[in-house]
Amino acid sequence: MNIYDQEEAVDRNQIEKIKAKEGGNEKILIFHEDTSMFPFLVEQLEQRGWQVFTVSRVEKVVAAFLEIKPECLIIDVQKESGFDLLMTLNKKMKQIFIPIIAMGTDHERNKRMLAFELGADDFFVKSSDIDKLMVRVKRHIERKKVFDGVLMVDELTGVYNRKYLPEIYKQQSEYVRTKQSFCMAFIDLDEFKSFNAQYGYKAGNRVLQFFALFAKNRINRSDFIFRFGGEEFVILFPKTNVKEGEEFIRRLLQEFMTKPFNDGGHSYFSSFSVCIIQVNDEALLLDDCLKKAQKALAEAKENGQTKFICSIGGMASAPRMFRVSIIDDDPLIRTMLTNLIKKMDLSGDVHIDVQSFTDGVAFFHSDWHYADYDLVILDRIMPKMDGLEVLQRLRKEKNRDQLSVVMLSSRSSERDLEKAFELGADDYVMKPFKIKELEAKIIRFMKRLEQQC
Incomplete structure (x- = not known):
């Protein structure tokens, strides 16, 4: 199926169709202004099993990037808008490694040099053999997987680590400027230290892996889950209000409490406590959100496990x-x-x-x-x-x-x-x-x- 939209960034319906058909294949986002070549490029990429999304307006690329989370970007730099986009991405996403392939004509040496200076990782000449581009795309995606595994992923649980959280939080704050709030759920597994003390840290590690995989398989692709430290996790829900976030987390908790963790011939049931914060103020700093969430959970858990605390903007009480x-x-x-x-x-x-x-x-x-x-x-x-x-x-x-x-x-x-x-x-x-x-x-x-x- 050819996902090709000349006017708008990819919408949710498009994404859901791709998810249903292709599953977990790597995603490629293309910014283009050359309508004669890019349908053929999309077709070639899709034939090799990649999910392809195209955008033709610069102002839509960042939103599409945050929504899709692609493994590779291909940017047409034949016109000045392509360089404007490279400059924008270079400013907004310095902490994220995303391979960028610039595309132009073979006689534009100055443009090739400028593309590299603005952050492109590769340059492909449009008149070249398309198979060469396919090899380069594959190589860049493989490099990204290695890079992500080393720098952004928690080695134990396989979800993002806390070093990656500030950058994603900053990106989501971009939505707040357009009146689109997002939610952050701060999760603390209940009685984890007691479990560790009774059964050992290796069994505790397997509990962390069990929860991380459980949650990761249930959040949307546009959501982000991080291991914050110890038995604490953070989930970011883009374009989500506190009511929607609470409904999802309650369903997640309800299912998690009924799922046995099997280890050494024994079955255990667990639960978690959570503080859900709706961020609707771009001035609200990540550290302030985290401190409020940790303090609220610590105070609530003194009175028992499995607590829900919800707030708006990190301050006001939600219904x-x-x-x-x-x-x-x-x-x-x-x-x-x-x-x-x-x-x-x-x-x-x-x-x-x-x-x-x-x-x-x-x-x-x-x-x-x-x-x-x-x-x-x-x-x-x-x-x-x-x-x-x-x-x-x-x-x-x-x-x-x-x-x-x-x-x-x-x-x-x-x-x-x-x-x-x-x-x-x-x-x-x-x-x-x-x-x-x-x-x-x-x-x-x-x-x-x-x-x-």
Whole structure:
């Protein structure tokens, strides 16, 4: 399939079509103004298995480069615009090694010298044998792979290293100038140091490799993942707001928590905590973002694992989702509680999401169980799994600072109350209960959540 666009940089539809058909083949970006030759060049490159994208306007090249992340650039320097582009790339991408092949006519020696001075790695004469160009492209792509492996890739995990992060962050800030924010997710694997201490650093290294491969295979090609250090990772999401970033990370966490890490005949499950920052101010420095994210995560993780912190511009709080689980075998109570909670008058920066379940078995078998939730309203007597059994299992997975539990029961025995509180219930409501009483308790738990965040 010939991807050839004379007027605009490659759009997302084009990219998705290429992804679906070609998979992981190397990508070549061509800037051209010679419409007579370049269709033939594109065809020759594609026949050899490369993905080819073409741009005919200088102002679109940088955006296309950031979107596509090609392994090689071919630039037509027959006109002055080609040299303007070389100059622009030389200024904006000094820290990135990307082989650039300039193309011109054979009698323009001065232009060849100028192309090299402005950063071109090679020069190809248009009238030359096209097979020679194919050999050069292949050689440059192979060199880039070696270079990237040495300088930009973390040796242990295979994702980008932290030395490459400042340059990519700077590039993404270019989008902010055109009112296109981007997101940064700072990820910290939970209880990693304890795992290392118990099973050894080699097993810990394999956990890092497991997570890096897992995340790398799920982010988009336009996204960037870095190992920041130790068990910390950073993901940059271009042209993404904090809500979109949070939705993706929540799905990533939900799946990761259900994927066993198998090592030495044993299976382990892990999780991570994350701070997501939306950058909508080009003046916001990377170091400031990282410091805010690390501080926020450190403070949150003192109160338990698997924390989400979201912010706009690294400062303002993003809308917080308050998640409530209702576990009760009485359909009338489930419906009544769901309607009550959904109609509650919340502050403007808090949204509410409610899920109900017929019993504890249905709850633990649901995807919702693996997500973040803040409050569980739990019936004491249920079929299949008793309410106290559900509470006991919940407290093994989440501590008091991560989750609040309100027990519902028609029993008034003091022993029932004592047992519920021993197992970690935060409050207890007797049936039949007063709506205002339950509503007041839920609001209290929400205020406690806001104080933690």
